[in-house]
Amino acid sequence: MTRQREFDGERWIGIVDAMAVGDPVSSEDTGYVRDHADAEEAKAEQELWDGIASFADASSTSAADDEALIDAVVAGAREREATQGRGRTATVIGIASALAAAAAVVLWVGSTAAPEGDTAEVAQVAPAAPTPVQIETPAVASGTFTAGATTLASAQPVPLGTWLEAGTAEACIDLELATACAAPSSRVQLPSEDDVDLGEGGVTVTVAEGRARPARVKTERGNASSRRGKFEVTVERRTRIVTIVALVGPVTVEDPRAGVRELAEGSSLVLGADVSAANVVPETESAVEIPAPDARAKKPKLSAVDMLHRAQDRMAAKDSKGAIAAYRKLLASYPNSPEAHAALVSTAKLELKVGSHKAALRHFNRYLAKGGANAEEAHLGRIAALEQLGRRDQELKAIGVFLDKYPRNAHAAKLRARAERLRGNAP
């Protein structure tokens, strides 16, 4: 006969945690947990794990949405392949010696620091610390870069003064107390351990607290730097327009024309916007030298502006499907470009029209996350998408937000009536 045991919360916690992380447990401990399944704390915790386990449960999707997503995937893969085939810079200065040094590099894993959580409990449960390994900074943190014919992968040191191209996925470089992540196919180089030269594409820099010197991104139109926080810099390939976004914390911007200014968190700045799209020549007072394009480069693929125009042409020709495909190619090829952002609302409206409601909602949301001149239209579209998807609670909330912000909109009365119906108040 099983002796009834009082519930010992600490013992129970120790056992279930051991089970979760794969540590061995005795059959007696297993029995203890089973015997106390009805304890209030045990039941609540069980609900939590069961709830999380249900996250992977399948949700229903329509065949149209699946097809639309697969279309976008195939188009996106094709465009990235075309980008990869453009050819790479031939600069290989210092690569051979750097790679020879890499053979002797030992990695210092940042995770050897104390694990997150209650440090008072570390001694109780933390296993033996792994052997620390040292790493030279800067080094590739994730993804791959190419420099000519050489590929640099994770943990390999990044040679200073050498232009690199990020691979087909984002690639990051570890600096001291900072990380610089280059968007796919971006071109960057490190003139020093604190600076990143951005030739084209985008780079996001995250700076940890405690850094003595600011981490800086330099472009031909100006520089951005921060001592702590996160910021993003993009250089549009054709127009050379530079966009700086202060994601977390303030960013110092050095503009050769306007001097030094500080960008507040959440705001952005564009440098060189007065340069016409046809002007692709860097300014003479450029902050960084851009090497000559690779002579072996194949015919350049369409720019974001060209893709946008192509999509607009198809829309003007009332070819909805063709326009959607063209817009999606733009979104897949230049996801961070101003052209892609501007195209989000048009894409979403077309998708609403052809019944791809989930895709439409996704694009309206993405536009609204950054905002823009078409926010009002995007809100309306979002409400329509939510209605089509049957998400009544979200639709009601969205209507409320819209009416607060745009009370005089032509659709306001209709939306108020709709809100009443959703609340169940309307006859």
Next chain:
Amino acid sequence: MLVTGSLAHATSAQLPPLAADAAWGHAAGAVQGVGPGRRAGMPRSTDDVANRPAAHAEDRALMERVAAHDEPAQRELAKRLLPIARKVTRALLRDAVESDDATQLSLIEILRSAKSYRGETAVERWAQRIIVRTTLRHIRDQRRFYKVVDAEAEVGDVRATPVSRRASEELPRPPEAYLAEISEVQREAVLLHHALGYTVPEIAEITGVTQNTAKARLLYGRRALRKLVRRDLNIGKGQDS
């Protein structure tokens, strides 16, 4: 009788250890503790599908066509992997719209990586790791899942944490609410384990950390969640507060 999250999952489709799975490249040893079994529909490690050379030969042929940019093959692969991608991204991102974004990115990455498939395991298994990594990277990049909403009220719904539909009488708030309050790396570890059924060695491999670190993150994540739940139980906080 199912008694705890861990034991409950163990009595469902528990997978054999990963030691024999060449794709993981390490001998994980026997999983001595009891962890959640692989979620239904997720690829298994050493089941009969993975052991059938004929299945891998077919997969290799398909992947060769994909690597050669054969569009029908690309579409076939994307369609085949779409359910797995949706499950993973949905588990990690919750919101259906956001998970679609991550699904798209993951499948593009898979098509681009087709030439690296060596046929040592089923395509689903090979692809799932790419999907998880791509999704985690997407989450970190976008920081959309659990961040406080923007100052602009209209995007409150855009970034709002979707609530699981699972009814719960014991839990004061939905699981998402608790997950939002722990650190990102702990949340990753908890989701990878409890939602997707990965073991500590697998979590370490996926997230690129040591097994000790993965274990600590999971442990501390569980403890942090437990503390939050107990705090709510103590103060009698309801779901609508």
